[in-house]
Amino acid sequence: MDPAAAAGHLQAYSKGDAMDRRSFLKLLGLGGASVGVLDAADVLAAAPGQGPRYAMVVDLRRCVGCQSCTVSCGLENRTPVGDFRTTVGEYVVRDAAASPPLVASLPRLCNHCEKPACIPVCPVGATRQRDDGIVVIDGSLCLGCGFCVQACPYGARFLNHETKTADKCTFCAHRLAAGLLPACVENCVGGARRFGDVRNPDSLVAKMLRDYDGKLAVLYPEKKTKPSVYYLGLDPFFVSAADVAAPMPYRDLRLGGPHA
């Protein structure tokens, strides 16, 4: 996409479709109410007779790209500066058939896959999947060889040079054990991140999986890892690993180009 054109469209969009204050407050109230729905005890309650199986649904219609999840995760899990367990990518999407262009956010984290690529490559069994589906790393076993980091198709892992082990999102397993929600879920200002037990038919996640059947997408299904993080409202462009966005032309930005 021509960056100048993109910038122009964005400007026009922000002027033409500006939301009035009343609409904004209405939406804010609805968003707040929906966040209130996420009561930890309800979300984490297991279905009778079997243990929980956790999953996340990211409602992209509610994500504003504020990075609250990124910041709260970093604070909660004390990730080193420059390393992230979750990030939010932001994109300008311009479809020839639809105008004006949109700004899309894409939160990314460990997908806690049913068939994780990271587990078979671990030479000492330090990476394993718990019964509740959460993929965890045993820091006392991990050698820091980095093969799990390279094997993950989602780039969700990194080598933590402070702990000298591999590191990744655990759905805040320590908070779940204390009956709390993951930090990113609790701090999401738009209530975009929904977390819960898919085996409990009354959980919010199970309801969303039922209600939005056919409309939910996962990242990189061609990798056959069966992710447990689902997206609602994901642009089809982002589904395949082979479709890569154009990078921001940083050089133009530095030189004071059209969108500097």
Place this chain on the structure above:
Amino acid sequence: MPDVLELVGALPTPQWGAWEPLALSLLTAGAAALILAAVAAWQGRAPARPFALAALAAGVSGQAALFVSLEQPLRAYEFFLHPSFTSWTAAGAYIVPAFLACALLLAWRTRAPGSAGRLPAVAALAAGIAVFVYAANEIMACLGRALWTGPLVPPIFLVAGLSGAVGLAACLAGSSRLTGALARTLAGYAALAVAGCTVLAAILPPPPGFAGAVSLWWRAPEALCLLAAVVALAGWRRPGLGIFAAGLAGLAGDFLLFWKLIQLGQAFPRAAATVADKAAFLDLFTFPSLLAVAGIGGLLLALAALLPRVLPQKPLSASQGLRYAAKEPS
């Protein structure tokens, strides 16, 4: 398909530094050298000696690089306490020591020309092949790196290994006054192999989706490989320094091909759009990388100098000498 421009993305830094390309280049060089040593030993030919020494020196250096590449090297015992049966890396913890034992055995048995025996040769052949299979599968199991799962990966391992093996063997043979003609032949093969490395580095395609995003830095490893090939082609006929230059060019081709595969393979992010090919190539010239290359290069040099003295060649008897001379180029 819409036009999509990334506004905000977290660009991860490469997770592996210079140790992994060093380890892979030396292990494959050692494996190729051991296979060639086994074939030569089976036929009772002279190259068995420099190839066996090259296999041992490269194998020990490669194992050292592998060890240092771990964030927690002192936990290496976990490979044996908690082995995984799905990981090629775990298999490598058993394959590489077996490979080193076979290389040591063959280096010991080839002290007297033509007396290696067929059983050590068969064991060495199996160990060399096992290292290739382990190392290539270990990298190809990394589903997240599109560059590492392509069809060119096995030929890259093979050609890079051959280049390192003949290069190191040429250097070792060149240092012995008994094997001048052999050293020249090996240096010639090293020149051919490094040319092969250049071709493979040049035809290795960027992952789908990034083809238009790579810069000229993507081509930098093959440019250096080409330079190494020119040096090798210019030097292989000249005794002394020319042969050493060709041998070192073979080792350089091996290393640069793995630099392209491993380091530049990490330049393509999985959760962002910006390709860091320039940074990935120039990482070669950072202080930690140069230190790693100097350290492992020093170890390799020390082993190459030490091993012929620790395992000295036995003098030929008159009848052995006649048989042996009939098989070798003058």
